[in-house]
Amino acid sequence: MTSPAARRDAPAVDAGKVRRDMFVRRLGTVALWLSPFLVYLFLWAPIVVLVVFSFNDGASVSVWNGFTTRWYENIINNTITAGTEAARFQTGLLLRAVRNSLIVGVAATLVSTALGTMLALALSRGRFPGRRFLDSLFYLPVVIPDITQGVSLAVFFNLVFEAVQRVLGVRLVPGFATIIIAHIAFNISYVLIVVRARLATMDPTLEEAARDLGANHRQTFWRVTFPILMPGMLAGALLAFTLSLDDFVITFFNAGVGTTTLPLFVYGMLKQRVPPEINAISALMIAVSILLVGSSLLLQRRSSDG
Amino acid sequence: MARRGSEPGETARALGMAAPATVWLVLFFLLPLVFVAVASFMSRGTGGAPVPPVTLDQYERTFTVFGPVIVRSVNVALLTTVLCLLLGYPLAFFISRRRDPRTRLFLLFLVLLPFWTNFLVRTYALITIVQRDGLLNSLLLRLGITSDPLQLMFTPGAVVLGLVYGYLPFMVLPIYASVERLDMRFVEAAHDLGANDARAFFRVILPLTLPGVIAGSILVFIPTIGAFVTPDLMGGTRGLMIGNLIQSQFGGRGNVPLGSAISMVLLALVFVGVLIYTRWGQEDRQ
Numbered sequence: 001m002t003s004p005a006a007r008r009d010a011p012a013v014d015a016g017k018v019r020r021d022m023f024v025r026r027l028g029t030v031a032l033w034l035s036p037f038l039v040y041l042f043l044w045a046p047i048v049v050l051v052v053f054s055f056n057d058g059a060s061v062s063v064w065n066g067f068t069t070r071w072y073e074n075i076i077n078n079t080i081t082a083g084t085e086a087a088r089f090q091t092g093l094l095l096r097a098v099r100n101s102l103i104v105g106v107a108a109t110l111v112s113t114a115l116g117t118m119l120a121l122a123l124s125r126g127r128f129p130g131r132r133f134l135d136s137l138f139y140l141p142v143v144i145p146d147i148t149q150g151v152s153l154a155v156f157f158n159l160v161f162e163a164v165q166r167v168l169g170v171r172l173v174p175g176f177a178t179i180i181i182a183h184i185a186f187n188i189s190y191v192l193i194v195v196r197a198r199l200a201t202m203d204p205t206l207e208e209a210a211r212d213l214g215a216n217h218r219q220t221f222w223r224v225t226f227p228i229l230m231p232g233m234l235a236g237a238l239l240a241f242t243l244s245l246d247d248f249v250i251t252f253f254n255a256g257v258g259t260t261t262l263p264l265f266v267y268g269m270l271k272q273r274v275p276p277e278i279n280a281i282s283a284l285m286i287a288v289s290i291l292l293v294g295s296s297l298l299l300q301r302r303s304s305d306g
Numbered sequence: 307m308a309r310r311g312s313e314p315g316e317t318a319r320a321l322g323m324a325a326p327a328t329v330w331l332v333l334f335f336l337l338p339l340v341f342v343a344v345a346s347f348m349s350r351g352t353g354g355a356p357v358p359p360v361t362l363d364q365y366e367r368t369f370t371v372f373g374p375v376i377v378r379s380v381n382v383a384l385l386t387t388v389l390c391l392l393l394g395y396p397l398a399f400f401i402s403r404r405r406d407p408r409t410r411l412f413l414l415f416l417v418l419l420p421f422w423t424n425f426l427v428r429t430y431a432l433i434t435i436v437q438r439d440g441l442l443n444s445l446l447l448r449l450g451i452t453s454d455p456l457q458l459m460f461t462p463g464a465v466v467l468g469l470v471y472g473y474l475p476f477m478v479l480p481i482y483a484s485v486e487r488l489d490m491r492f493v494e495a496a497h498d499l500g501a502n503d504a505r506a507f508f509r510v511i512l513p514l515t516l517p518g519v520i521a522g523s524i525l526v527f528i529p530t531i532g533a534f535v536t537p538d539l540m541g542g543t544r545g546l547m548i549g550n551l552i553q554s555q556f557g558g559r560g561n562v563p564l565g566s567a568i569s570m571v572l573l574a575l576v577f578v579g580v581l582i583y584t585r586w587g588q589e590d591r592q
Contacts, residue, residue, distance in 0.1 A: 046431035126320020145532025156338035
């Protein structure tokens with residue numbers, strides 16, 4: 001039955017070691033199946049609980065009192081927390097915050113996508129002095145803590161405003177302009193990263209072919225380069241828009257009176273008095289971000305496919 | 307490409323395309339940072355504004371008065387990084403071992419999605435679970451594990467929990483990229499040479515995926531060392547971090563030079579992380 005080779009191996013096998021090794025393997029297998037399950041639970045449980053309790057007929061987030069959609073209705077009907085005058089004002093503030101966030105997000109996205117795409121083209125095509133310096137410079141906003149970016153810009157704007165007041169006698173105040181400028185400053189780097197990845201996969205012979213066929217620079221760009229870059233630009237723009245909508249810290253230091261964005265509004269609610277509608281507001285924000293990310297990922301996949 | 311690149315107009319065109327973004331970043335990012343660096347060596351004037359004379363007082367105060375907070379911040383960031391690694395590595399390994407690419411994509415998507423939800427909303431969601439009358443305490447009470455609700459909020463531990471929750475995806479993604487590229491034949495070879503699973507992991511798998519581990523650790527460490535929102539909402543006075551110190555120095559009764567000095571210390575800590583990353587965390591330079 002046993003072959004000569006097996007017989008030769010047999011004395012070398014230590015039964016105790018095999019048992020220990022099999023124990024290690026079983027332990028590893030169990031841990032490898034159990035730990036991802038626990039991590040997913042950890043990541044998702046708070047979000048699921050939040051969404052579920054946004055339908056809770058009571059202010060508690062731990063005791064279930066029955067199903068209701070009245071928190072959502074309150075938001076729609078402008079009657080946050082039992083319809084007092086002050087509360088109604090709060091729904092107005094919420095809508096204003098959403099509007100402010102959209103204004104900032106759209107403006108910052110448009111400018112940063114344009115500037116970031118131009119920069120990506122320059123960095124991957126052109127050869128000019130200081131290219132490597134620019135390369136590392138544009139990674140800085142990604143690594144430097146947002147609190148440092150936020151306060152340094154606030155100090156900077158304050159100095160500029162003081163100088164303007166001394167020269168022109170006009171007192172400027174922070175507002176949309178300062179928030180949008182700040183958002184563009186950090187968004188350019190992210191657009192650059194995404195568009196560059198797209199440029200790296202692009203076939204340079206397409207542009208050469210267009211030129212050989214007599215197209216000038218402008219025609220080559222708009223007829224060949226731009227359509228190919230489009231998915232990358234869209235993905236970059238969606239990333240910039242999401243980052244802009246999500247930013248709290250940098251906005252916090254550079255916002256003015258009346259330019260409260262959605263994250264600032266949520267922060268204010270968490271710091272002062274938490275109205276029961278906050279679960280519904282949060283659930284709506286989660287739904288919107290899932291939609292945004294879903295479409296962004298789809299676009300990125302399509303852009304890497306073709 | 308070389309033929310086109312040598313055209314004299316090409317360089318000018320590239321410079322023109324790079325100029326707007328560069329001017330923007332220099333004006334609204336680099337210059338403000340330089341201002342803060344300069345302000346950190348100034349004295350405090352009326353209303354907290356930076357004024358001459360030049361002094362090192364702000365740094366002295368940073369290290370003497372706020373030394374404990376800086377040490378705590380480093381400890382919190384390190385502990386967060388280690389916990390993210392312990393949770394993230396098995397998860398990344400698990401995902402990369404699924405055979406169907408669509409399953410892998412879906413599992414990664416499940417990690418990423420919470421991460422794209424607004425940070426404040428996510429932090430709030432976690433708070434509703436761990437607060438005194440939250441779901442966790444009511445569960446523990448009902449199961450009879452504790453007789454009194456645990457005070458989990460407003461401790462350094464709560465900050466670590468919030469930061470792990472917030473930055474775990476930063477750990478999972480780079481490790482996933484490393485593990486997916488791992489050639490399993492090395493592991494088989496280790497087994498054939500008599501290594502058990504533990505030995506194969508520590509002697510073969512871990513060293514080969516180390517760049518991903520380092521990259522993930524730095525990506526978690528950098529934002530957590532400068533965290534502001536999580537310690538602000540979950541830490542209370544016992545869980546204050548560098549970010550909260552900086553925030554308190556800018557504004558009404560603040561001290562801009564002192565806040566600037568604290569910011570510079572934070573930047574120095576971040577750059578230690580960046581150096582480690584560029585030295586050991588990048589895979590593509592063989």
